[in-house]
Amino acid sequence: MSIADDLRTWRLRRKVSQIELALRAGTTQRHVSFIESGRSTPGRTMVIRLAESLDVPLRERNALLLTAGYAPAYPETPWDDTRLSPVRAAVEQVISAHNPYPAIVVDRHGTLVSANSAFHTLTSDVAPDLREPPVNIPRLLLHPRGLAPQIINFDEWSCHVVDALRAQAARTPDPTLDALITELADYAPARPVSPAHLGFASPLRLRTQAGELHLLTTLTHFATALDVTVAELRLEAFLPADERTAALLQAGDKQKKSR
Numbered sequence: 001m002s003i004a005d006d007l008r009t010w011r012l013r014r015k016v017s018q019i020e021l022a023l024r025a026g027t028t029q030r031h032v033s034f035i036e037s038g039r040s041t042p043g044r045t046m047v048i049r050l051a052e053s054l055d056v057p058l059r060e061r062n063a064l065l066l067t068a069g070y071a072p073a074y075p076e077t078p079w080d081d082t083r084l085s086p087v088r089a090a091v092e093q094v095i096s097a098h099n100p101y102p103a104i105v106v107d108r109h110g111t112l113v114s115a116n117s118a119f120h121t122l123t124s125d126v127a128p129d130l131r132e133p134p135v136n137i138p139r140l141l142l143h144p145r146g147l148a149p150q151i152i153n154f155d156e157w158s159c160h161v162v163d164a165l166r167a168q169a170a171r172t173p174d175p176t177l178d179a180l181i182t183e184l185a186d187y188a189p190a191r192p193v194s195p196a197h198l199g200f201a202s203p204l205r206l207r208t209q210a211g212e213l214h215l216l217t218t219l220t221h222f223a224t225a226l227d228v229t230v231a232e233l234r235l236e237a238f239l240p241a242d243e244r245t246a247a248l249l250q251a252g253d254k255q256k257k258s259r
Contacts, residue, residue, distance in 0.1 A: 003047065003068040004038040010054045010064075011036075013171075024053035044070040057108075057172055058228045076228035079113060087222075087230055088114075098237055100253030102215075108232040109176050110138045110165075118253065119238075122206075123147065137236075138165060138180060142187045152205040152212065158188035160202065203241040210248045214241035 001009075011021055018036070022029045026049065034040035035050075042050065047068050051061040062072035077083050095103040095116040102119035106112055112135035123131065127145035140146045142158050151157050162184050169177045204215040215238040225231040240246035 001067065002038065003042065003064065004036050006064055006067055007042075007047075007050055007054075008036040010051070010056055010060075014054050016054060021050065021053055025049045042068060044068070044073075048073060058226070058231045059108075060172065062228070074226055074228050074231075077230075079229055084227070084230065091233070091235070094235065095237075100249045101240065102238040103235065104137060105233055105235050106137050107229075107234075108168075108172075108174070109180065110136050112137055113233060117256075118249065121252065121256065122208075122238075125150070136180070138184055142184050144187065147206070148187065150207045152207055153202060155189050156202045157204055158184075162188050204238070208248075210252055211244075213245045213248060215239065215245065216241045 011018070016024075018032045019029045022032045025032075025046070027046070031040065032050075035042050035046075044065065047064055047070065048061065051064050056064065058074040059076070062074055062076075065072055079088070091105055091114055095105060095114060099116050099118045102116065102122050104112060104115040104119050112133075123140065123146075126140060126147060127143075130140050130143055130146050138161050141151075141161055142148055148154055148158075162181060165177060165181050165184070168174075169181060204213075204217065206213040206215060218237045218239060220235040220237070222230050222233060225233075240249060
């Protein structure tokens with residue numbers, strides 16, 4: 001595909017008109033039209049401005065630049081590189097401070113990058129091979145030998161996980177993500193819809209030796225990152241949905257520390 005085709009595809013995917021894109025990028029609708037028709041070749045700066053205006057992820061922005069004949073603008077630094085030491089330290093501090101509640105950091109495919117001790121405790125009964133790196137968190141959650149047998153509301157929760165992945169894939173197509181969705185869809189049962197249905201994004205109800213846990217999830221990402229690796233990270237924190245869950249997690253943490 002050409003840069004004209006790629007930019008038009010991203011614009012249509014984001015459901016943005018040429019006029020709106022032009023306003024966002026500080027150019028004219030005529031210029032955007034000429035670029036998309038191939039009558040005008042965008043400069044490197046214009047490619048970046050259009051991609052930013054369309055909220056194209058950094059990895060895909062690099063791909064657009066390459067298609068247009070320019071060098072990538074955004075580095076992709078290995079996670080264990082010393083240049084990312086400050087970021088790693090910050091991430092570890094955040095997820096460690098979240099104890100005794102589970103917290104993890106994953107990449108764009110849901111592969112585990114880091115986790116706090118509470119999450120490792122929560123998944124201690126999962127099949128060992130599912131905990132061997134690289135650990136895929138959606139698979140660990142829904143696999144029959146993963147957390148699935150402990151999830152009381154598995155029907156709703158599995159739909160929530162698969163729907164979230166489908167929304168991500170629709171926003172930024174990715175063959176690896178598509179393959180993961182196909183795999184996980186086989187684990188999820190038929191959608192349970194009743195007259196009282198309020199949606200699939202319900203709290204995670206987890207059966208543990210200490211008792212039933214009700215957990216909410218929050219997602220955080222590095223919105224101002226200019227490195228591909230960092231920009232693709234997501235911090236997922238599990239929060240107690242009620243006082244009983246908070247008390248159980250706090251009590252378990254105290255027992256662990258007293259050993």
